[in-house]
Amino acid sequence: MSIRLGILGYGNLGRGVEASIKQNDDMELVAVFTRRDPSTVTINTPGAKVYHQDELENMTDDIDVLMICGGSATDLPEMTPKYAALYNVIDSFDTHANIPTHFANVDAAATKAGKIGIISCGWDPGMFSINRLYAHSILPVGKDYTFWGRGVSQGHSDAIRRIEGVKDARQYTVPIEDALNAVRSGSNPELTTRQKHLRECYVVAEEGADKAKIEEAIKTMPNYFADYDTTVTFISEEELKANHSGLPHGGSVIYTGTTGEGNKHVIEYKLDLDSNPEFTGSVLVAYARAAYRMNKEGVSGAKTVFDIAPAYLSPLSGDEIRHNYL
């Protein structure tokens, strides 16, 4: 019997989860749930339904794990605890400062319901987090560095779009090669924000807009750009569509540690992703398998990627896993 999944929220991440489910023979998408009028939403899975999210109250017998594909700012803090009272749930909550509260809220609801709620799943938080933990645990004397990119930051792209005279924009976060190389050499450099990443902005201006003013507004924007070396390139709407419509991303977690009489070790985990939402969705789906199986074994409450043994992610048996991967 397949693991029956539901997707709540059908944006980029929801579609990434849907694409991943198709690659997993032991998984089945039952339905997509949306805040919108369901008749306006077309999905890519024949046989799966689209329902208004209010229907989630009535589907507990039909869905094993609910993939909550909302935003961290306002959706997930409300949705994940609410639905952890009804379903095993997975989310990708990434507002770091609020993780203790979110974890506690999901834990209370999930524990009471006998369900599992895996929060902060994806690649950062997620796979990058696991790699930081493994490295620190293996080599207690050392330091971790995280670089992001080259990839599109949705938050920074949105910030540019809010500037007067901007029609559309795409922002790439770019790790600085010299900084990467210094870290990989094991020299443990102290790096400022500016030394680690560049920000490349591709901007479509409205007709007659003051481009110099837009560029100035971007480069001086606090939190988003002021602390970085930022390039601004004005392009046409056609060029944006043709060359910047994808959502690539990636990055590296690099850990440099020391053992014995000064022996150095460098551990690097690196991702180079054509599609951030499809990769993130794929991570969520693998953890849905874990949530389902662990809950069948009687485990409940809030969990993160740290709490889940790798074997739970695989559809293979223990014998097969040892044969293929050990």
Place this chain on the structure above:
Amino acid sequence: MSIRLGILGYGNLGRGVEASIKQNDDMELVAVFTRRDPSTVTINTPGAKVYHQDELENMTDDIDVLMICGGSATDLPEMTPKYAALYNVIDSFDTHANIPTHFANVDAAATKAGKIGIISCGWDPGMFSINRLYAHSILPVGKDYTFWGRGVSQGHSDAIRRIEGVKDARQYTVPIEDALNAVRSGSNPELTTRQKHLRECYVVAEEGADKAKIEEAIKTMPNYFADYDTTVTFISEEELKANHSGLPHGGSVIYTGTTGEGNKHVIEYKLDLDSNPEFTGSVLVAYARAAYRMNKEGVSGAKTVFDIAPAYLSPLSGDEIRHNYL
């Protein structure tokens, strides 16, 4: 209270484990156990004892986890099941074809005793294995590649030393840059053994030995060298000591996968290690913490790195782990 460790076997790996224990405040080395006359063995930990391995029959109240630092060919198949009947144990068994038998033997002994036996721990098998599993589970459509080196292969160095006229030797396994780059590009190349790795040999010949004959014997040795491009460089004993006395190693697990409509993703886990035994020993020590804690929770039987949630490796609390690494 500290986790009390014993080390069985005081070669390179045993010393690597000892070095790692010193970096972990929650760990304590109680004793080293040896087949040799204990009075001939000097260790680097003040306060720890050296005993003959027969004493292991009498130390079950004093040691929480026994680190079995023997060879995979003959030591571990016998030692690990034997001592899993008395202690939580960790080994680094790496004879891939014999893992099912070893796992079954350790599982039977450990289960009966209510102990945990973690087998095949280290970096390959070990951290590389985990990365293969995570990658295959996240991206079911894809392919993994493992490259080793640049690093010293003890087995290949030993094989050269057995050739007539060879006084000493050091063999480096070297990944071929073109192959690495082809894999990293996501092109999913089919690579032969020869296309993936070179073998560099540094050989000290005995006086008057026939160097051409030695070189021929190395390059045509089946299994070890015949399938590789191999370089042989004769050097003096002094040069071997000066430039080739370390045991560096490392390598990469690279996974290339596809999602959706042909989006490619490359995941790479890369190690660059000054000391193979110290890094391997550090992995074993982190898993000793996991064995101790899981056994306290009532878990027993044979385990591998796949079965152990990352959080068990860290001395930190769940809150601290989420705060520091998520």
